[in-house]
Amino acid sequence: DIQxxxxxxxxxxxxxxxxxxxxxxxQGISNYLAWFQQKPGKAPKSLIYAASSLQSGVPSxxxxxxxxxxxxxxxxxxxxxxxxxxxxxxxNSYPWTFGQGTKVEIK
Amino acid sequence: xxxxxxxxxxVKKPGESLKISCKGSGYSFTSYWIGWxxxxxxxxxxxxxxxxxxxxxxxxxxxxxxxxxxxxxxSISTAYLQWSxxxxxxxxxxxxxxxIPVSWHRYFDYWGQGTLVxxxx
Numbered sequence: 001d002i003q004x005x006x007x008x009x010x011x012x013x014x015x016x017x018x019x020x021x022x023x024x025x026x027q028g029i030s031n032y033l034a035w036f037q038q039k040p041g042k043a044p045k046s047l048i049y050a051a052s053s054l055q056s057g058v059p060s061x062x063x064x065x066x067x068x069x070x071x072x073x074x075x076x077x078x079x080x081x082x083x084x085x086x087x088x089x090x091x092n093s094y095p096w097t098f099g100q101g102t103k104v105e106i107k
Numbered sequence: 108x109x110x111x112x113x114x115x116x117x118v119k120k121p122g123e124s125l126k127i128s129c130k131g132s133g134y135s136f137t138s139y140w141i142g143w144x145x146x147x148x149x150x151x152x153x154x155x156x157x158x159x160x161x162x163x164x165x166x167x168x169x170x171x172x173x174x175x176x177x178x179x180x181x182s183i184s185t186a187y188l189q190w191s192x193x194x195x196x197x198x199x200x201x202x203x204x205x206x207i208p209v210s211w212h213r214y215f216d217y218w219g220q221g222t223l224v225x226x227x228x
Binding site for chain 2: 094095
């Protein structure tokens with residue numbers, strides 16, 4: 001199985017900050033990587049697919065990059081509604097696997 | 108508008124059977140794969156398996172193969188996740204999700220609201 005490792009596991013940031021979350025795959029996955037946002041008590045929301053393509057309706061403050069084994073999710077200017085847990089997921093090969101999540105908290 | 112509406116919360120005893128559902132609307136149900144994802148209390152997301160309602164082609168994660176059954180009834184645009192004998196460790200939130208195909212790959216887009224399954228004696 002491909003292991004997905006996110007860093008950091010949690011971070012504290014202020015409104016307006018630029019935030020970057022990293023996701024590393026244990027082997028190459030080309031660009032078959034997605035990012036999700038989950039708020040407490042809610043279903044996950046799809047943000048990005050193919051490493052850098054925004055899902056419909058997702059604001060442009062979210063961006064993704066990377067290919068192969070190293071990927072990043074960046075939030076350009078953190079807003080109150082962005083405080084949540086973020087997950088990466090590889091869909092290059094079965095079984096699809098998720099990172100352990102990164103919790104973004106208010107400083 | 109694409110929607111996936113899941114069945115309500117369930118409380119069951121160990122050893123009981125259960126089938127939860129996910130009804131799709133606002134799109135051609137038979138043309139998109141549907142996946143299931145587990146989230147145990149306070150934990151992360153785990154992919155369980157997927158089904159193509161058009162022909163019921165199914166893929167399972169090895170972690171869930173033989174533990175659950177994924178099925179679909181295309182006549183009512185509904186996918187199912189079922190257990191024949193529940194365990195306390197099946198206590199979790201379960202999400203269905205639609206998949207978008209890109210050549211041989213598929214990625215998640217719309218998610219259901221989740222079904223909470225509690226298994227307790």
